[in-house]
Amino acid sequence: MSATDTIRRYFDAFNAKDTEAMLACLDAEVAHHVNEGQVRTGKTKFAEFCAHMSHCYDENLTDMVVFEAEGGTRAAAEYTVNGTYLATDDGLPAANGQTYRLPAGSFFTLKDDKITRVVTYYNLADWIRQVG
Template identity: 75%
Template sequence: MSKDIVQAYFDAFNARDIDGMLACLHDDVAHHVNEGKVRIGKTAFAEFCAHMARCYDETLTEMVLFEAEGGARAAAEYMVNGTYLETDPGLPEARAQGYRLPAGSFFSIRDDRIARVVTYYNLADWIRQVS
């Protein structure tokens, strides 16, 4: 069931367990981030997660998971509750500002692993909250 692997992925995210997140991913995962380049593979995903952990402390709440018939796709809607820890290049200066932001992710599932992750949120809203 695709919702199970997606739930495990988000549980690992909230536990700040990058290895747990990686265990949910297909080796050639395509990671589509909001306002960024597509990253291919677990190594690129792990590098992104390390950067995010350095700059942001986030917990996802109000999670609603959806699964397409057949289990090849899933989606999630949630709230990102965060603290901006370290200035991310090109973004406002970090001063431990808090933020709360609705977001969503879309997933493709292959061989019981996540093969594609697409994440969306309103960057202008986030910038307004941390500025």
């Protein structure tokens, strides 16, 4: 399986709101670098993050473009996040069903068809402006 195939499976699972299928794409010790946050290590921490995000946000990714480096150990994706802010997240503006649309990207390291590192980026100031 190519890195592109793995990344597409991961994002298809995200859009389907299927955390278990996302976890199946990850290495047991995945390093998850979230935007404006700490690195979380392991599938358990990743699943906890997903549960929190599903409580606060309803998101769907569109305009997906996946890039793969030679050798298949690195990949990146650029996409648009289309979301609804469902429940107030700590330290952020109050939620009341605001919608938002953000350009975003993710960077990946892969080994043996599993994602070992995920780095996600979006412009937090733009998001705050849209929901504030």
